Amino acid sequence: MASELRRLRTAADLTREEVTERTGINGATLYRLETARARPQARTLKALLDLYDVDGQQRGELAALLKESNERGWLHTFEPELPDQYAAYISFEQEGRRLLNFESLFVPGLLQTEDYARAVIRGTLPMASRDEVDGRLEARMQRQALLVKDEPPHLWAVIDEAVLHRHVGGGKVMRAQLQRLHDAADQPNVTLQVVPFVGGAHPGMHGSFIIMQFERGNADIVYLESMTNDLFLESETDIKRYNLVFEHLRAVSSSPAATRALVAAVLAQELK
Known part of the structure; x- marks a missing residue:
């Protein structure tokens, strides 16, 4: 629903401010609707x-979509423990057809083992309670069904x-994580590359x-994603910039085959 409302507004060549002026819908409300933080009445x-x-x-389909969006999915269980922006991100992720992910420090969340994910959450959120850690961990594992x-x-x-060499969770955890990456590279819908x-x-x-x-x-x-405030960028300029950056990253990275060999080599070294 959120992505369709954004698409329709874009197709109508209207800014959020213009929609607010012409409908009386509060600007903050419109933003929440378009970022999956709220469902429209x-x-x-x-x-x-x-x-x-x-x-x-099309109108009938959107009315049906509204009804479907009001049905609670698996994410609802974890929403109390998750920040609004992160919950919105998961909602969008579930609808994506292609996910282009660059990570400089962590294994991508969709490819993390449970032990690695737990170590990441605990290490990066030292003030989180046990319930918060458990909620985030379970949500991350649920995401991987995607x-x-x-x-x-x-x-x-x-x-x-650097992601391959940082010992998150210790040697045993890291060895299992490297094996997970090696196996994931064989999935037909996963492409993995490393910037050497x-x-x-x-x-x-x-x-x-x-x-x-x-x-x-x-x-x-x-x-x-940041420590204080996660951001969604939607402007055409920002989208073009990040797509171009991703193209550059793919170009300077090892090929998928060479990446798989590199992961295997690092894993072999860890097993010694």
Whole structure:
């Protein structure tokens, strides 16, 4: 629902401010609807569809979509423990057709083992309670079902070589994680590449990011995670910039076959 509302507004060539002026819908409310932080009430949806000139079959489909969006999925169980932005990100991730993920420090969340994920959450959130850690961990493990569902999205993950050498959780945990990465590289809907140390400086050194690409007609979203405030970038300029950065990262990375060999080599060294 969120991505469809954004697509319709974009197709109507309207800014959020213009929608607010013409419908009276609060700007903050509109932002929450378009970032999956809230579900529209029926009258709000009607006002938006009237403004966007949506009628006929498409209107009926969106009404049905609203009904479906009000049904609670697995994510609802974890929402009290998850920040709004992260919960919104998971919602978008579930709808993506291609996920372009660059990570400079961690194994991508969709490819983490449970022990590695637990060590990451505990290490990066030292003030989190046990319940918070457990909630985030279970949500992360649930997310991974995305890659094995019928018609799964394609995950293209590029990681800095440093990710392979940082001992998150200790040697035993890291060995299992390296094996998981090696196995994941064989999945037909997963492409894994490593930016090698010998490549020197690269555009990903500014930080990790994820580009979520949806069905045709729905605009991409860039997600940036930080210590204080996660961000969604939606402007055409930002989307183009991050897609270009990802293309550069793919170009300077080892090939998928060479990456798989590198992961195997690091794993072999860890087993000695």
